[in-house]
Amino acid sequence: MKVESVSTLTYCKGLPTPVAEMNELGKTQLEMFLETYAPIFHCAAIETVNHLLSDVELNKSAWNTHLQKSYGINKRHANGVISFASCKVDGAKENRQRHIKTIQGKIKSVEKWLEKAERKLKLARKFYTKKNWQDSKSGCNFPLSCSIKYRNTNAHYLKFQIHHKKRKFSLFQNKLQHLKSSPIQVSVPKGNIFIVGSKDETFGNQVSQWDGNTIKLRVPSCLESRFGKIVSSQIGNFHRNINRLPESGSKTWHFFYKNSKWVVAVQFTPKPVLQKSISIGYGCIGIDMNPSVIGWAYVDSEGNLKSFGRISLLMGLPSGKQDAQILTACLELARLAHLFECPVVCEELDFNDFKERLGEESRRYARMLSSWAYSRFYQLLESILSNRGIELKTVNPAYSSLIGLVKYMKMYALSSDCAAALVIGRRGMRLSEKPPSSITAYSSVNEEKHVWSFWSQLNKIIKRSSRINRRHDYFAVSNWSFLDNLNTEEA
DSSP states (O other): OOEEOOSOEEEEEEOOOOGGGOOTTSOOHHHHHHHHHHHHHHHHHHHHHHHHHSSSOOOHHHHHHHHHHHHOOOHHHHHHHHHHHHHHHHHHHHHHHHHHHHHHHHHHHHHHHHHHHHHHHHHHHHHHTSTTGGGOSSOOSSOOOEETTTTEEHHHHHHHHHHHHHHHHHHHHHHHHHHHHSOOOOOOOSSEEEEOOOTTSGGGOSSEEEOSSEEEEEOOGGGHHHHOSEEEEEOOOOOOSSOOOOSSSOEEEEEEEETTEEEEEEEEOOOOEEOOSOOGGGEEEEEEEOSSEEEEEEEETTSOEEEEEEEEOOSSOOHHHHHHHHHHHHHHHHHHHHHHTOOEEEEOOOHHHHHHHGGGSOHHHHHHHHHSOHHHHHHHHHHHHHHTTOOEEEEOOTTHHHHIIIIIHHHHTOOHHHHHHHHHHHHHTTOOOOOOHHHHTTSOOOTTSOHHHHHHHHHHHHHHOSSOSSTTHHHHOSOOGGGTTHHHHTO
8 A cells, every 4th residue: 555645734723712721801821922922923023024025145043043132032932933934925925926927928818819819800801802702712710790789890899809908918018017126025914923843852842842632832031020931721632534643743833813813723744644546557537627517537447437427516605605615526526536446637727827818718708717716626625635545646638628529428428527527537547539530531630740739730620610619519410521621611
């Protein structure tokens, strides 16, 4: 059996308030200490963040000494301040780079749309200036039409769109210039205390030691006169159905104030889990994610479909109900993987790419993409499968929907999402998707190129075809002879 482990996990819980520990204010001694120390930690973190954002290189040892002298804290407490501030600065820089990349992608998307739209108008003008254009066999790529309701032509509407796209292009360029030149701003929230752990220390942390029930915190020197050297409280355990919290090893503690209550979180290297899924060569479950449904297909060792199904989802739910719905779907996929004792294969999606091209998609499609928490789904799926010892593999989703529609939807009488899931599962097993002979008889295949080159060519041809306008039309295709004359009749 293989052993699987992840880098770190974090368990959170509301800080308990035992009745025996409560004072006349209704608070425990630990809560009183956290409320007193949090402002000191906040000021030290702000100063550290400002130092990190300056051009001066950080000397960790010297800065640690500076924090100890300035705020009256111990070395281990100062290490927590530096780690907390470094994470905030690194996160802000990473978000800035991601924002710049997203704006650059939007600029490229708008440029590509403008190029296509202006080419449409150019070819339309060229076509309609010809004599006897009515007798043309090829036709026009952008036939002119007039709306009686709005009293204008589609060419006029396209020019109107081009005008606004150019304004959007200018706006994105100004945003990009501003992001590259403006200084990075970091938000340091109040009510946070961060204590870094060490695997060489007792209970994984020198300052904050937890024996499974009681936690003991070393008080910084500036507060010893009020709270003494140690503050302790019975916080209980972090019970989970699958508990991966080890007894030994480093434990980093984070106390933060949220919704009028203190929360305690412990970060640790989890215990390894025995891999329950067999090698992917013996079969796998492929999944195709859509906002309204998740299609899955179980593929055996030969790449044949053995079982399939769909998990229905609702759109437009509040964030809490949507999160619960995603959790239920992930647990169902984990149950299926445990039943078949196989890995799960999903698409390797770039969510930033979704954001970049939303402006050039239809309103309905853009609303559908933005309303569903794709990243949340894959985050929960990875966490749940990892805890249960099930392997999760990601593959390139290129042309998976097209291949499923053309090859497998009619063969197995599948829905489009289950057909795409079958393709994703086969791709996870490194099985090739050669085009069927019913298509290659009417369309040339270059053997020297990758097979995706053919699927790319076929995708472009189908988009120009009038025979296939919706996914259900693939069931009605008896043969693909219309591809032979498509370039001359409909190009």
